[in-house]
Amino acid sequence: MMIEFKRAFKALAFVIFIFTSENILAGNSMGLVTDVLAGADSPFFFSAGSHQSKPSCSTQGDHWAIDTATPGGKAMQATILTAYALKKKISISGKGVCDIWGDRESVGYLVIVE
Secondary structure (H helix, E strand, C coil): CHHHHHHHHHHHHHHHHHHHHHCCCCCEEEEEEEEEEEEECEEEEEECCCCCCCCCCCCCCCEEEECCCCHHHHHHHHHHHHHHHCCCCCEEECCCCCEEEEEEEEEEEEEECC
């Protein structure tokens, strides 16, 4: 009985690790929006405070990347520009990968905090 419990506990711990490990390696930041960069055929880039715990692929200072070709990316861009215009701080959590632009972490989600 105890051996079955230990096996079940190990399996549960492994599943929890697999589903949460991406967030462990993801970056985060909080601050006022700065360094806004948008182009006609490129992702949307910006900074907001010091980019902490970022993945090794994210080598461009405190910058973040958003894919504005998606509905979610457009919504995040609108939120960022609103915070920028109102001089409000935002809190950002990254995805832990640089899949939108090779040297900037992709945004997972963000919130206006002030």
